[in-house]
Amino acid sequence: MRGNLRALLYLSPWLAGFAIFFAYPLVSTVYFSFQRYDLFTLEPVGLLNWEYFFKDQAAWTAIRNTLWLVVVMVPLRVLFGLGVAQLVTRIKAGAGIYRTIFYLPALVPVVAGTLGFVFLLNPGTGPVQAILSAVGLPAPDWFGDPAWSKWGLTLLGLWSVGDLMVIFMAALLDVPKQLYEAAAIDGANGWRQFVSITLPVIRPVLMFALVTGVIQTLQYFTQAEVAARVASGATDSAGSSFTPGYPDQSTLTFPQWLFQQGFRDYAMGYACVLALVLFAVAMVFTLILLRQFRGLGEEEA
Amino acid sequence: MTRRSTLLWVARHALAIALALMFLGPLVFIALTAVMSDRQALTSDLWPHTWNWGNFAEIFEKAPLLLWIRNTLLYSVLATAFTLVSSIPVAYALARFRFRGRRLAFLLVITMMMLPPQVVAVPIYLIWARFHLTGTLWPLILPMLLGDAFSIFLLRQFLVTIPRDYSDAAKVDGCGEFRTLVRVILPMARPAIAAVALFQFFYCWNDYYGPLLYAGTDLDNWTLSLGLAAFRSVHRVQWNLTMAATLLAMAPVIIVFFFAQKVFIEGVKLTGVK
Numbered sequence: 323m324r325g326n327l328r329a330l331l332y333l334s335p336w337l338a339g340f341a342i343f344f345a346y347p348l349v350s351t352v353y354f355s356f357q358r359y360d361l362f363t364l365e366p367v368g369l370l371n372w373e374y375f376f377k378d379q380a381a382w383t384a385i386r387n388t389l390w391l392v393v394v395m396v397p398l399r400v401l402f403g404l405g406v407a408q409l410v411t412r413i414k415a416g417a418g419i420y421r422t423i424f425y426l427p428a429l430v431p432v433v434a435g436t437l438g439f440v441f442l443l444n445p446g447t448g449p450v451q452a453i454l455s456a457v458g459l460p461a462p463d464w465f466g467d468p469a470w471s472k473w474g475l476t477l478l479g480l481w482s483v484g485d486l487m488v489i490f491m492a493a494l495l496d497v498p499k500q501l502y503e504a505a506a507i508d509g510a511n512g513w514r515q516f517v518s519i520t521l522p523v524i525r526p527v528l529m530f531a532l533v534t535g536v537i538q539t540l541q542y543f544t545q546a547e548v549a550a551r552v553a554s555g556a557t558d559s560a561g562s563s564f565t566p567g568y569p570d571q572s573t574l575t576f577p578q579w580l581f582q583q584g585f586r587d588y589a590m591g592y593a594c595v596l597a598l599v600l601f602a603v604a605m606v607f608t609l610i611l612l613r614q615f616r617g618l619g620e621e622e623a
Numbered sequence: 624m625t626r627r628s629t630l631l632w633v634a635r636h637a638l639a640i641a642l643a644l645m646f647l648g649p650l651v652f653i654a655l656t657a658v659m660s661d662r663q664a665l666t667s668d669l670w671p672h673t674w675n676w677g678n679f680a681e682i683f684e685k686a687p688l689l690l691w692i693r694n695t696l697l698y699s700v701l702a703t704a705f706t707l708v709s710s711i712p713v714a715y716a717l718a719r720f721r722f723r724g725r726r727l728a729f730l731l732v733i734t735m736m737m738l739p740p741q742v743v744a745v746p747i748y749l750i751w752a753r754f755h756l757t758g759t760l761w762p763l764i765l766p767m768l769l770g771d772a773f774s775i776f777l778l779r780q781f782l783v784t785i786p787r788d789y790s791d792a793a794k795v796d797g798c799g800e801f802r803t804l805v806r807v808i809l810p811m812a813r814p815a816i817a818a819v820a821l822f823q824f825f826y827c828w829n830d831y832y833g834p835l836l837y838a839g840t841d842l843d844n845w846t847l848s849l850g851l852a853a854f855r856s857v858h859r860v861q862w863n864l865t866m867a868a869t870l871l872a873m874a875p876v877i878i879v880f881f882f883a884q885k886v887f888i889e890g891v892k893l894t895g896v897k
Contacts, residue, residue: 325721326722328716328722328800329722329725332712332720333712333716333728335710335712335713335770336709336710336728336769336770339709339770342750342766343743343747343766344735346746347743347745347746347747348743350746351743351745354746361752409642410639412635413636416636416639420639420642420643421888422884423643423646423647424642424646425887425888426646426650426877426880427650429825429877430650430873430876430877431828431829431851431873432831432848433851434851434869434873437852437866437869438649438652438866439649441656441865442648442653446665447665447862451667452667481645481649485891485894488888488891488892489891489892492895493895530895531895537739541741543741543831543832544831544832547852548852552852577739580741581744581835581836584744584745584748585748585836590749593744593745594745597742601738601739601742604737604742608733608737611733611737612730612733615729615730
């Protein structure tokens with residue numbers, strides 16, 4: 323009993339934080355989803371906000387865009403991160419320098435990195451266009467063409483793959499050397515070794531990277547917002563008429579639409595409907611993640 | 624070395640060097656554009672014709688950069704300090720104490736860490752509006768007094784790896800629980816604490832969503848990220864100056880990284896499961 327009280331004391335900051343910034347707002351979000359609220363008047367509207375959600379074209383566009391990023395960008399980042407990690411763990415001389423260079427972009431402030439990328443990929447100002455044309459590849463107007471803008475964001479995501487690389491490098495170095503030696507004696511090498519030894523051992527880490535990648539992408543906001551702002555040349559100050567998604571709503575993500583509805587158009591009741599949809603989807607992936615951690619909480623103590 | 628392994632060696636390094644050029648390319652490009660003339664920045668010429676070091680002085684005249692840097696520092700330093708003070712005891716309790724609901728508490732920390740911040744944004748915004756704190760950065764700083772889920776998680780992952788014998792020995796010597804934490808555990812956890820502090824500091828330094836939500840319309844309350852995103856359009860300034868400001872925002876992160884690389888790498892490893 324004394325133990326429980328002591329734990330309560332140490333946990334108290336977080337318990338208060340949990341109540342004020344998690345439990346209460348979550349319940350409150352459900353309440354507001356049945357109201358019309360614009361910071362001044364509060365009016366119960368029943369299921370109106372929910373009905374509107376199914377007719378809201380922009381919300382569904384945002385859902386499609388976010389799904390695109392989840393399906394294309396997340397796996398590509400994991401594959402690329404794993405490839406880079408494989409390469410660096412195989413190199414002996416100079417591995418430290420390569421690791422530093424590959425990790426560096428992951429630390430660059432997101433706004434700064436996005437600005438640089440838009441400028442770099444801009445046909446008029448950056449060298450990427452010229453390089454692609456020189457080798458005979460199509461040279462799109464990345465952030466100005468709805469068909470290519472999400473690919474531009476994907477390139478930005480691949481550039482900052484460093485955190486995944488570090489996690490994968492740690493996992494790869496943990497694979498017992500004897501397994502490879504035994505496999506080599508059996509005549510398995512290269513790809514066979516990778517499939518039958520490396521993959522099974524690092525599978526939990528890969529799963530973790532995929533699931534956390536999905537959850538992070540469900541929150542994807544800053545890169546899309548900044549890229550659209552800069553590429554469209556919109557003047558920006560809070561309360562201005564900038565609508566995210568340039569060009570042609572192709573980079574509009576779900577959190578951006580929620581932000582726009584709640585804090586620019588002050589349709590706060592409707593924003594809460596969008597928030598609950600996001601909560602439901604994020605919770606599914608969080609539960610998958612929690613299953614991985616279930617064993618972990620138990621193993622010691 | 625056999626011929627085959629020599630070939631492999633060459634192929635790996637060729638690939639690694641090509642990748643290194645791709646990773647560094649954008650950074651070099653930003654740096655070169657930052658010192659170009661505004662005319663040249665609009666061409667696809669890569670090498671500056673003239674080196675306009677004055678660009679770095681000019682950006683301070685075009686925008687309240689010093690104020691933005693001050694605000695960003697205030698946000699980052701206070702939020703990091705508050706996070707450490709509030710999160711360390713929580714992580715310690717989760718890692719060491721036996722109590723009812725311990726596993727549930729840990730799972731809830733992970734849930735909070737994973738939940739998109741937009742989910743609970745509306746009611747939390749209304750709380751701060753009631754205290755007339757919207758239009759300031761305090762709604763981003765004050766909650767850190769009540770713990771940060773990611774920091775708690777990271778610290779807990781490290782603290783469970785410290786053998787119990789150390790704290791048991793301290794208790795035999797008559798140390799209470801709190802003194803054991805401060806005298807024995809904290810010094811051993813220094814690498815993890817450093818990683819959490821750096822992560823939190825740079826999370827705040829780079830944060831865009833939070834300030835966009837709370838800092839309001841007054842330019843004087845903005846952070847560097849917020850100002851940078853609007854730099855080109857609000858001030859109608861040229862790309863070369865925008866890139867100079869971009870470089871300025873990146874510089875502290877890159878400098879700290881070169882001095883504390885190991886802390887970062889070890890910290891990132893802690894975020895993965897084993």
